[in-house]
Amino acid sequence: MPNTPQSPPHRIAVLALDGVYPFELGIPRRVFASAGDRYELATCTVDGRPVRSDADFTIAVEHGPELLRTADTVVVPPFDLALATDRPAPGVAEALxxxxxxxxxxxxxxxxxxxxAAGLLDGRPATTHWALADHFRRLFPRVLLDPDVLFVDDGDILTSAGAASGVDLCLHVLRRDHGTAVANHAARLCVVPPWRDGGQAQYIEHPVPAAGASGTAATRDWALARLHLPLTLAELAGHAAMSTRTFARRFHDETGQSPGRWLTQQRVALARQLLEATDLTVDQIAGRVGFANAVSLRQHLHAAIGVSPLAYRRTFTGKAFAGTA
Known part of the structure; x- marks a missing residue:
């Protein structure tokens, strides 16, 4: 075949801000550099000066904001949240x-x-780390925040959650730019899974409300010790010495959920613990947490976090055991 002129590399500028997280700062280079000479990467700051990291060292770069003028893609890694406000920090707006x-x-x-803060996400879908969702919403109510996903691809603006999802998003962009084979090769070089769907749920902690003087706290504790049983609303209300209507209303006031939804969430949470910490089969775990069978557990776990029991176990233990997927 005759030689064809090679396309110029796609220019990626990584903007390091004060308080930058060093690990995440290195994600774009680690992923995109694994694609050979398809990309040209460089790091800059808003004034060309070194920036302090959120660790105990400062990072010096070779470029100032002029790098942003010629970039095809600009990546903004995370930084110390204490420096985040509803308006861009000095120099950031000018750089952007x-x-x-x-x-x-x-x-x-x-x-x-x-x-x-620069107004670039107003009216658009986006995500960030689930633990920061409430703070983000208070600062930026016009953004269509979805804190339950790994990343959001809204065409020319893409946002991701925590550190590992930054890798997922960069691989997604690489796949979008150059196809699955190139992205899979980069993932192998980085020794990471080649694909996690952006719509997969973040692994969010859902702590049980602390027991106290509230009307249903004792019943919640009682139910947590009996998740393996088919608990009904009538049984829960009877334990709390309330009518079912009063119990359901007070339960929702105290937890923000219906009793049935709360029970399912606790069963899924216990199943996740057992998948991580035991060698029990999926069928055995389903029985331990009160689901009718492994199929029911698989459906509820997939609805909660977007993966199967065996996929979840492989993620957190590196191995899988016999049982229904």
Whole structure:
């Protein structure tokens, strides 16, 4: 075949801000550099000066904001949340103004706060780390935040949750740019899974409300010790010495959920613990947590976090055991 002129590399500028997280700062280079010479990566700051990291060292870079003028993609890694406000920090707005229209923007974790503060996410879907969702919503009510997913691809602006999802998003972009084979090769070089769907749920902690003087706390504790049983609303209300209507209303007031939804959430949480910490089969775990069978457990776990029991176990233990997937 005759030789064809090679396309120029796609230029990626990584904008390091004060308080940057060192690990996440390195994610774009680690992923995109694994694709050979398809990308040209460089790091800059808003004034060309070194920035302090959130660790005990400072990071020096070779470029200032002028790098943003010619970038095809700009990545904003996360930074110390204590520095995040509803308006861009000094110099940040001026730096972002240098970005050409149509340039692709990517944020990792708290990097979404920077894009939102600049008004770039108003009216658009986005995500960030689940633990920061309430704070994000207070600062940026016009953003269509979805804290339950790993990343959001909204065309020219892409946002991701925590550190590992930053890798997922960069691999997603690589796959979008150059196809599955190139992305899979990069994933193998990085020794990470080649694909996790952006719509997969973040692994969010859902702590049980602390027991106290509230009317249903004792019944919640009682139910947690009996998750293996087919508990009914009438049984829960009877334990609390309330009518079913009163119990359901008070339970929702105290937990923000219906008793049935809360029970399912606790059963899924216990199943996750057993998948991580025991060698029990999926069928055995289903019985331990009160689901009718392994199929029911699989359905509820997939609805909660988007993966099967065996996929979840492999993620957290590196191995799988016999039982229904």
């Amino acid at each position: 103004a240098l970005i050409r229209p149509g340039t692709r923007l990517i944020s990792i974790c708290t990097g979404a706060f920077v894009l939102a």
